[in-house]
Amino acid sequence: MQYLTRINNHYYFYRRIPEEIQEFDPRKYIRISLKTDCQKVAQKLALARNDQIEAYWNDLVQTGQKHCHSVYQDLVKRAKLFGFSYVHNSLFASLPINEVIERYTHVEKEQFNERHVEAVLGKEEPPALKVDEALVKYWGFAKDRVINKSPNQFRKWRNPRQNAIENFINCIGNKELSKITRDDILKFRDWWLGRIEKENLAKNSANKNFTHVKDVIETVSTNLKLGLDIDHLFVKLFLSEDDAGTYPPFEMEWLVNKLLKVENFIDLDSQAMWAVFAFSETGAGLAELLSLLPEDIHLNTEVPYISIKRRRGKSSKTMFRPREIPLVGFALDAFRSCPKGFTDYLDQPDTLGTKIGVYLRERALYPSDEHVLYSLRHSFQDRLIDVDAPDRVQAELIGHKFNRQKYGKGPTLQKKMEWMKKVQLKAVMENPIS
Structure with missing residues (x-):
């Protein structure tokens, strides 16, 4: 046999x-x-x-997975089942004496049953995971973060983390997590400083890489009980912030006298044009506008409005983004022209964003190199501030977190419509700024 x-x-x-x-x-x-x-x-x-x-x-x-990882994870789960956190026996000397006594009392009570001894007294050392293996583990541990993301959102979430780990490995090598030192982290920081100087990159690019690398290592260490000193490894790592990643708003005069002219868009398809006009007037992001379905667009009501919702398979940028926005001026025109939404670009914000961005840049419709399409959102918020819109109204219209205790239902559609009329662009265009 x-x-x-x-x-x-x-x-x-x-x-x-x-x-x-x-x-x-x-x-x-x-x-x-x-x-x-x-x-x-x-x-x-x-x-x-x-x-x-x-x-x-x-x-x-x-x-x-590898056998050692699987066995280790089984012991971690089993120890938790028995009422203990998993600790390898080599670390018992650092535990409070009462906890050590409690562990030995438990296994004695269980007559030194092998399954209890292995888990409670920490038989297996933490697995020797390399950085690339840690990333594979990370995808599994982070599943809860991507449950409601669309394929496009998932790609945009995953790619920066993949890129950060690849950069990290290229810099320090594919080391075991337990052998990563503070010097390795500082070496990665220096590597980024060199790139910033040589390639004229923004400091924020480096900081995003640091954030993702720390997240991957910390998440894996926490879930596998590796006991890595994350605070020590990453302390004071991040570079001082610069202006990268912040976009200047469009001035009102530029919007009404330069950008928002129908004749500027004769070489762009109508849905793309109306998306720009809707973005300008509502401040809703391109991803939000392109996720709208026919049932989210309400034109035959006392207050016409769009309803930005959270749906399964799609996630908003923050938990506060779902909201109802009254339609005025150019936005009302846009949705009357596209009553079913921007169907040609449904859930394709990257595609349309790139298309519009190139189109506007080539025709000198941006005031500066720093302006981007997203600057329209900043302009919308500035207009709300200029008319002294209450913080609660601003938060409800823009989709930002309201940083004080909420009481009641918040502003009604009618009340939000009053403020939208005060900041609408089309009304200004009908009375041009000289």
């Missing part, structure tokens, strides 16, 4: 790890007591054990 051996009149399952599996299970062999001296019984038990092991190997291959 294959995988069966006899030692001192007792039978054991014995199998060498196949070469093609050694990448995932680095042990040389598996030997497990079958706890019987009967050959027929041992043969049946060995067959069942072999099926279990092959299924386990298949799972390792499918998930990309």
Whole structure:
């Protein structure tokens, strides 16, 4: 019988790890007591054990995990089930004496049952994860963050983290997490400083990389109980902020006398043009406008409005973005022209944003190189501030967090409409700024 051996009149399952599996299970062999001296019984038990092991190997291959990681995670979960956090025995000296006594009292009470001893007394050392392996683990641990993201949103969430880890590995090498030092982190910082100077990059680009690398390492360390000193590794790492990432608003005069002229858009399709006009008048982001479905657009009501909603498969930038915005001026014109929404670009903000950005830049319709399409949102907020709109109204229209305790239902559509009329662009255009 294959995988069966006899030692001192007792039978054991014995199998060498196949070469093609050694990448995932680095042990040389598996030997497990079958706890019987009967050959027929041992043969049946060995067959069942072999099926279990092959299924386990298949799972390792499918998930990309390694045997040591799987065993360790099982012990972490088991320790939690028994009422303890998992701590490897080499760290017991740093635990409070009362906790050490409590752990030994527990296993004694359980008559030193092997499953309890392994978990409560910390048999397995934390797995030796390299940086690229940590990223694979991170995707699994961070699943809750992407549940409601569309494929496009997921791509935009995942790619910067992938890029940050690739940069980190290119700089310090694909080291084991436990061997990453403060010097490695500072080396990464210096690497970024060199790029900033050489390539004229914004400091914010480096800070985003630092944020993502820290998040990946911290998330994996926390979930796998690796005990890495994250605070020490990343203390005072971030570069002083500069103006990168902040976009100047359009001045009112530029919007009404220069940008928002229909003749400027004769070479752009109508839905793209109306998206610009709607963005200008409502301050709603392009991703929000392009997610609208026909049932979100209400034109035949006392107060015409659009309803920005959170839907399964899509996530708003923050939990405060879903809202109702009354339609006035150019925005009302836009949705009367596109009553079903911007169907040609549904959920394609990157595609349309790039298209419009290039179009406006080529025709000198941006006041400066620093202006971008998103500057329209900043302009909308400035107009609300200029007319002294209450903070609660601004938050409800822009979709920002209201930083004080909320009482009541907030401003009604009619009340929001009053403020929208005060900041509408079309009314200004009908009485041009000289």
